[in-house]
Amino acid sequence: MLKKSALYSSAIICLALLFSYAALGGWEKSRDDDLFGYLRGIHFINEKIGCAVGDRGGEPYGAIVITKDGGLSWETVESRANNDLWDVYFVDEKMGWICGSGGVILLSKDGGESWVKQMSVSTVMLQDIFFLDKRNGWAVGLNGTIVATADGGRNWSPLTGGRASGEVGAGAAGLTGVQFVTLKKGWVVGDNGTIKMTENAGKTWVVQNDPAITGIDSNLASVDFVNETTGWAVGEAGAILHTKDGGNTWAVQDSTVTEWIHGVDFVSESEGFATGEYGTVLHTTDGGETWTVELSGSQPSAKKYKFYDVSFPNPKVAFLAAEWGWIMKYTP
Numbered sequence: 355m356l357k358k359s360a361l362y363s364s365a366i367i368c369l370a371l372l373f374s375y376a377a378l379g380g381w382e383k384s385r386d387d388d389l390f391g392y393l394r395g396i397h398f399i400n401e402k403i404g405c406a407v408g409d410r411g412g413e414p415y416g417a418i419v420i421t422k423d424g425g426l427s428w429e430t431v432e433s434r435a436n437n438d439l440w441d442v443y444f445v446d447e448k449m450g451w452i453c454g455s456g457g458v459i460l461l462s463k464d465g466g467e468s469w470v471k472q473m474s475v476s477t478v479m480l481q482d483i484f485f486l487d488k489r490n491g492w493a494v495g496l497n498g499t500i501v502a503t504a505d506g507g508r509n510w511s512p513l514t515g516g517r518a519s520g521e522v523g524a525g526a527a528g529l530t531g532v533q534f535v536t537l538k539k540g541w542v543v544g545d546n547g548t549i550k551m552t553e554n555a556g557k558t559w560v561v562q563n564d565p566a567i568t569g570i571d572s573n574l575a576s577v578d579f580v581n582e583t584t585g586w587a588v589g590e591a592g593a594i595l596h597t598k599d600g601g602n603t604w605a606v607q608d609s610t611v612t613e614w615i616h617g618v619d620f621v622s623e624s625e626g627f628a629t630g631e632y633g634t635v636l637h638t639t640d641g642g643e644t645w646t647v648e649l650s651g652s653q654p655s656a657k658k659y660k661f662y663d664v665s666f667p668n669p670k671v672a673f674l675a676a677e678w679g680w681i682m683k684y685t686p
Contacts, residue, residue: 381635381649381674381682384425389679391417392660395441395482396675397450398667405466406675407452408662409438416454417679418442420466425673425683435460435471440481441663445488451507453480453493461507472507481530482576492534492556494542498526502556513556531577531587541601543574543587551601562601563587570595570606575616576663584623586642588615594628596642607642611650617663617674627684629661629674 390411398404402424408417416439418431433439437458444450444466452460452469457476460469474480478496485491492502493510500513514526527545534540538555541562542548547570549563565571572590579585587595592609609615613631620626628636628645635649651658659677666672672684 380686381684383680384421384673384683385419385428385679385681387657387659387676387678387680389417391679392662392677393417393419393675393679393681394662395439395452396663396665396673396681397442397444398665398671398673399444399447400667401671403444403447403465404665404667404673405442405444405450406663406673406681407433407439407442407454408675408679416452418452418466418469419679419681422465424671425681428681431466431469433460433469435469438479440479441483443483443485443491445485449488449506451483451485451491451493453483453495455479457495457501459483459493459507459510472510474501474510475512476501476510481528482532484532484534486534486537490534490537492532492540494529494532494544496528498529498544500529500532500542500556514559530573530575533577533579533585535579535582539582539600541577541579541585541587543577543589545573547571547574547589549574549577549587549595549601549604562597563595563604568595568604568606570604575614576618578618578620578626580620580623584641586618586620586626586628588618588628588630590614592630594618594642594645607645609636609645610647611636614660616661619664619666619672621666621669621672625666625669627664627666627672627674629664631660633658633661635661635664635674 391409393408396406416433437454439454459472459474480493480495483493529544531543550559574589592611594607595604615630618628633651636645664674
C-alpha cells in the first residue's frame with residue numbers, strides 16, 4: 355500500500371513538472387549553467403547546428419561551445435585568442451565568424467571545430483558581427499566603429515571609427531548591432547537610441563531614429579530585419595522599435611516589460627522572440643503588435659539570469675544564450 359502511494363505521489367510530481375514546463379511556452383534546458391562567465395552570442399544555421407560564444411570570467415581564453423545535434427550535447431572548443439567573445443555568425447554549416455574584445459575576429463571553416471584569428475584593423479571591442487555571404491561581412495563596436503570585409507575576412511577595412519580614443523567608450527556612440535539585407539543596404543544600432551542606415555555599402559550613413567518622435571533615446575542592443583522593409587530594434591528599459599518602411603519611420607511597440615532586452619530574432623514578418631534580463635523571454639506571432647511574456651524571473655521555475663541572445667533559425671526551434679553558460683531550447 356505504501357509503495358502504491360509512493361507511485362501515485364511520483365506520478366503527481368511528474369505531471370506537475372510537465373505542466374510547469376508547458377507553462378514556460380515550450381522552453382527547456384539545452385546546456386547546464388556550468389561556465390564561470392557569460393554566453394553573449396548564439397547562432398544556429400539550422401535546427402541542428404549551432405554555436406554560442408562568450409567569456410570564462412577572467413580566464414585567458416574566450417568561451418566557444420558548439421552543437422551538431424540540436425542542443426542535445428555541447429562541445430567546448432578552444433578559441434586560441436586571449437579575448438572575451440561577444441557574437442558569432444555562420445553563413446553555412448562550415449563557415450562562421452566570431453568578434454570580441456580588442457577588435458578580435460576569428461574564422462572557422464569546419465563548423466566551429468577550430469578557429470583562426472583575422473586582422474580586423476580595429477583595437478576596440480567589437481560587439482556584433484553579420485555576414486551576408488561567404489565574402490561580405492560587417493562588425494560593429496565601441497566608439498561608433500564599423501569594419502567591413504569583401505573577401506571573407508582576409509582583409510578588413512574601417513568604415514567608421516576603428517581605434518580607441520583617450521578612454522574606452524569615448525567619442526561616438528557605441529554600436530551594438532548590425533545587419534545588411536543587400537550588399538549596399540544595412541543598419542546599425544547602439545547607444546543613445548542610435549539607428550543608422552546605409553544604401554551605399556557604408557560610405558555614408560543616415561540617422562533614422564528621432565527621439566523627439568519615438569521617445570526612445572536609451573541604449574539599443576540588437577537589430578533584426580526579415581527583408582528590406584521590415585525590422586525591429588530592441589534595448590534598454592524594454593524598448594522595442596519597429597519599422598515597415600525600411601526605417602524611414604519607426605514605431606514603439608509595447609513589450610509589456612521594463613527589463614533590458616538584449617536580443618531579438620524573427621523567423622518571418624509575424625513571428626519572433628526577444629530576450630533580456632531577469633530571465634525575460636518575449637514571443638510575438640503578429641509582428642509585435644502584441645508581445646507575450648513566455649519566461650520571466652518572477653516565475654518560480656524560471657532562471658533569473660540575463661538572457662543575452664536568441665537564434666530562431668526556422669519555425670520549428672529557437673535557442674537562447676545566457677549567463678553562466680546556460681542555454682535554453684524552444685520547440686512549439
